[in-house]
Amino acid sequence: MRYIFKTSYTQDIDLAKHGGHVFWYSLLGAALIVAPWALPEYWLAQLTFVLVYGIVGLGLMLLAGFTGQFSIGHAAFLGTGAYTQAVLSNLGVPFPLALIAAAALSAAVGVVVALPALRVKGIYLGIATLAFGFIVEEVFARWESVTGGNSGLHVKSPKLLGIDLGSSESFYLVCLLVAVLCTLAILNLLRSPTGRAFVAIRDSEISAQSMGIHLARYKTMSFAISAALAGLGGALYAHKLSFISPDQFNILQSIDLLLLVVIGGLGSVHGAFLGAIFLIAMPQLIALGKDWLPPVVGQAPGLQGLVYGLVLIAFVLFEPLGLYGRWLKIRTWLQLFPFYRKGLFKRQKSFTKSDRLR
Amino acid sequence: MQILQLLLSGIAQGCIYGLIALGFVLIYKATETVSFAQGELMMLGAFCAFAGMTLFGLPFWLAALLAVAAMVAFGVLLELVVIRPILGQPQFSIVMLTIGIGYVARGLITMIPAIGTETHALPVPYKDQIWKVGELVVNVEQMAIIVATAVLCGLLFAMFRYSKLGIAMQASSQNQLAAYYMGIPVKRLNGLVWGLAAAVAAIAGMLLAPITFVHANMGFIGLKAFPAAVVGGFGSLPGAIVGGLVIGIVESFAGFYLPDGFKDTAPYIVVLVMLMVKPNGLFGEKLRKKV
Numbered sequence: 191m192r193y194i195f196k197t198s199y200t201q202d203i204d205l206a207k208h209g210g211h212v213f214w215y216s217l218l219g220a221a222l223i224v225a226p227w228a229l230p231e232y233w234l235a236q237l238t239f240v241l242v243y244g245i246v247g248l249g250l251m252l253l254a255g256f257t258g259q260f261s262i263g264h265a266a267f268l269g270t271g272a273y274t275q276a277v278l279s280n281l282g283v284p285f286p287l288a289l290i291a292a293a294a295l296s297a298a299v300g301v302v303v304a305l306p307a308l309r310v311k312g313i314y315l316g317i318a319t320l321a322f323g324f325i326v327e328e329v330f331a332r333w334e335s336v337t338g339g340n341s342g343l344h345v346k347s348p349k350l351l352g353i354d355l356g357s358s359e360s361f362y363l364v365c366l367l368v369a370v371l372c373t374l375a376i377l378n379l380l381r382s383p384t385g386r387a388f389v390a391i392r393d394s395e396i397s398a399q400s401m402g403i404h405l406a407r408y409k410t411m412s413f414a415i416s417a418a419l420a421g422l423g424g425a426l427y428a429h430k431l432s433f434i435s436p437d438q439f440n441i442l443q444s445i446d447l448l449l450l451v452v453i454g455g456l457g458s459v460h461g462a463f464l465g466a467i468f469l470i471a472m473p474q475l476i477a478l479g480k481d482w483l484p485p486v487v488g489q490a491p492g493l494q495g496l497v498y499g500l501v502l503i504a505f506v507l508f509e510p511l512g513l514y515g516r517w518l519k520i521r522t523w524l525q526l527f528p529f530y531r532k533g534l535f536k537r538q539k540s541f542t543k544s545d546r547l548r
Numbered sequence: 549m550q551i552l553q554l555l556l557s558g559i560a561q562g563c564i565y566g567l568i569a570l571g572f573v574l575i576y577k578a579t580e581t582v583s584f585a586q587g588e589l590m591m592l593g594a595f596c597a598f599a600g601m602t603l604f605g606l607p608f609w610l611a612a613l614l615a616v617a618a619m620v621a622f623g624v625l626l627e628l629v630v631i632r633p634i635l636g637q638p639q640f641s642i643v644m645l646t647i648g649i650g651y652v653a654r655g656l657i658t659m660i661p662a663i664g665t666e667t668h669a670l671p672v673p674y675k676d677q678i679w680k681v682g683e684l685v686v687n688v689e690q691m692a693i694i695v696a697t698a699v700l701c702g703l704l705f706a707m708f709r710y711s712k713l714g715i716a717m718q719a720s721s722q723n724q725l726a727a728y729y730m731g732i733p734v735k736r737l738n739g740l741v742w743g744l745a746a747a748v749a750a751i752a753g754m755l756l757a758p759i760t761f762v763h764a765n766m767g768f769i770g771l772k773a774f775p776a777a778v779v780g781g782f783g784s785l786p787g788a789i790v791g792g793l794v795i796g797i798v799e800s801f802a803g804f805y806l807p808d809g810f811k812d813t814a815p816y817i818v819v820l821v822m823l824m825v826k827p828n829g830l831f832g833e834k835l836r837k838k839v
Contacts, residue, residue: 254640260640260643305824306820306823306824309823309824309827310823310827312639313576313582313639313643313782314778314782314823314827316582316643317774317775317778317819317823318819318820318823320771320774320816321774321775321815321816321817321819321820322816322820324771324812324813324816325813325816325817325820328809328812328813331809332808332809441771445647448644448647449644449647452641452644456640487659490658490659490661490664491658491659491664491665492654492655492656492657492658492659492664492764493655493659494655495651495652495654495655495658496651496652496655496656496659497655498648498651498655499647499648499649499650499651499652499653499654499655500648500652501648502644502645502647502648502651503630503645503648503649503652506634506641506642506644506645506648507630507633507634507645510634510637510641
């Protein structure tokens with residue numbers, strides 16, 4: 191058991207709470223930096239996807255996990271970013287500029303979506319974002335002069351100052367850089383008054399409002415930041431796939447993103463990346479498991495959906511804090527060994543809080 | 549004449565949306581959870597009827613009856629096994645849970661060899677029949693949807709109005725705690741509501757089957773029923789049907805008069821406008837907490 195002896199108030203908001211954090215995160219950082227030289231091409235590509243999905247997951251985590259506004263149309267922002275990036279880089283705009291433009295446009299779209307969000311909440315908000323997602327997907331498919339319609343759009347490889355960043359190693363490093371910057375930005379945001387306001391809104395809108403938090407402003411801000419991150423992720427996604435089409439940004443993608451944050455662990459920054467690892471690793475694991483199962487089950491096309499559904503149900507029922515929650519339990523078990531008690535993380539029983547009365 | 553024709557097909561499609569939306573609203577009113585698995589329940593119901601008719605060779609009416617009974621049992625079981633343990637948790641968890649149920653249902657159906665991946669026609673007795681009324685061509689399949697929806701609405705209305713069960717459901721949906729204090733077994737009632745919603749979904753599935761065929765992805769139509777539920781006001785049973793009709797008719801007209809692409813997005817545009825103008829829907833009750 192570690193006791194941190196606090197000698198100043200700033201220690202409360204330090205990013206690294208103690209030496210252990212510094213050590214382990216440096217180790218992780220070092221491992222990620224040497225990865226391009228140590229990993230085979232295929233695994234590097236998967237790791238790149240984990241980083242890209244991690245960035246998108248961070249955005250959705252901020253919205254769903256920290257502000258409590260859930261969006262079933264997040265693929266729309268992903269798509270906005272991806273198409274902006276694709277169109278701009280095909281026009282020859284430098285990579286960083288296009289990236290910023292993709293994030294900015296997605297953020298702008300996020301603000302537009304936030305407008306109905308100010309009037310509605312809970313399930314209505316979910317349906318509003320769902321509807322919005324469908325409309326945006328249709329726009330991608332129909333606005334053929336820009337997006338190429340259903341036949342899709344090729345994306346040129348990213349270039350910066352004449353250097354081609356398209357190779358899998360250099361593009362991995364670009365993604366790593368963006369992911370680290372985004373994570374630091376989110377961590378900083380969360381320890382600032384703005385982040386605290388988001389959490390307050392999640393916990394209770396009424397008490398947040400009575401503490402002087404301008405609900406409309408902060409919800410809009412949360413939507414904008416979340417959409418910007420999704421757009422950023424989408425831009426990298428477009429380059430990684432080098433081909434995008436509207437059906438990559440449909441409702442199933444949105445649900446995948448929700449799956450990511452729920453399984454990763456709502457309300458934890460780690461969760462975004464753990465969820466991304468899950469989302470990328472799961473199809474591989476299923477592919478591996480196929481050989482072990484009898485062919486009737488293993489070769490069936492519905493296996494992946496079934497496993498996803500079962501995992502999701504299992505997490506919601508037994509581990510509502512997701513993978514990160516599981517890790518917290520393991521860590522606590524190790525720290526307290528042999529004094530871990532079963533009820534330590536027990537969920538409190540509560541009545542259904544009514545959304546209808548407000 | 550064309551307008552009448554469009555109106556008719558819009559109403560028929562709207563009835564399906566309305567029936568699925570009815571399932572959402574039943575569950576929402578009773579337990580204040582939103583089920584994203586309603587479309588999949590509809591798909592399961594259609595598959596039950598299909599299995600009854602082709603595998604066991606039952607006549608249509610018997611197969612339909614059995615499918616509804618099976619779905620009631622399934623709904624009750626579903627509530628008991630997965631929904632009840634997490635009641636009281638944030639709404640978001642339950643939404644994710646029902647999404648998971650949808651995935652599982654779709655996956656399981658697709659895994660049935662030789663049946664799950666195919667598209668089937670449900671051999672209903674009124675298939676491909678047409679009535680001619682003047683210049684109007686009436687598809688019997690569409691008429692069946694409209695009539696069945698009307699009858700079902702009548703039955704549901706009677707149940708909620710006159711039967712002890714229906715009145716208990718109303719009480720529980722208004723205030724669970726108070727209903728519990730009055731001696732209503734709220735938990736058992738919640739299970740029955742899920743059963744009822746599953747039954748309505750199964751009927752919707754069987755009505756839809758002659759038009760769109762039976763396949764594993766037919767449940768995605770459930771996503772269009774959300775706009776219907778919102779337009780009607782999420783907590784109102786007649787609202788769900790009216791909302792469904794509005795969405796169906798809008799869709800049908802948009803498909804004919806507006807350029808390509810508007811047919812599928814029209815319901816969502818309607819719902820966004822509705823949420824901005826009147827978030828409580830056409831029939832939604834406005835509840836305020838009094839301090």
